[in-house]
Amino acid sequence: MSRIVNCVKLGTEAEGLDAPPFPGEAGKRIFENISKQAWQEWLRHQTMLINEHRLMPFEAQAKQFLAQEREKYLFGPGAALPEGYVPPKAG
Numbered sequence: 001m002s003r004i005v006n007c008v009k010l011g012t013e014a015e016g017l018d019a020p021p022f023p024g025e026a027g028k029r030i031f032e033n034i035s036k037q038a039w040q041e042w043l044r045h046q047t048m049l050i051n052e053h054r055l056m057p058f059e060a061q062a063k064q065f066l067a068q069e070r071e072k073y074l075f076g077p078g079a080a081l082p083e084g085y086v087p088p089k090a091g
Contacts, residue, residue, distance in 0.1 A: 009038035009074050052082040
């Protein structure tokens with residue numbers, strides 16, 4: 001049986017994650033308040049940010065930037081797209 005959460009990103013009840021995405025308070029908060037769908041949307045957005053900003057995710061500065069963007073994307077008003085970003089055309 002899947003776990004249902006009141007997803008703060010989607011504003012509706014939806015299937016929750018199977019486990020926290022990472023240890024610590026941030027992972028616990030995401031596990032309790034973010035749905036699988038919203039988490040997958042964040043992962044796609046994060047990939048775009050890594051590519052557009054040419055980030056090395058293992059670097060401390062990149063980790064901090066992505067954590068701030070994750071907070072805005074999942075719990076805030078949403079994260080801004082990089083300046084000049086043009087989404088790929090659907091094929």
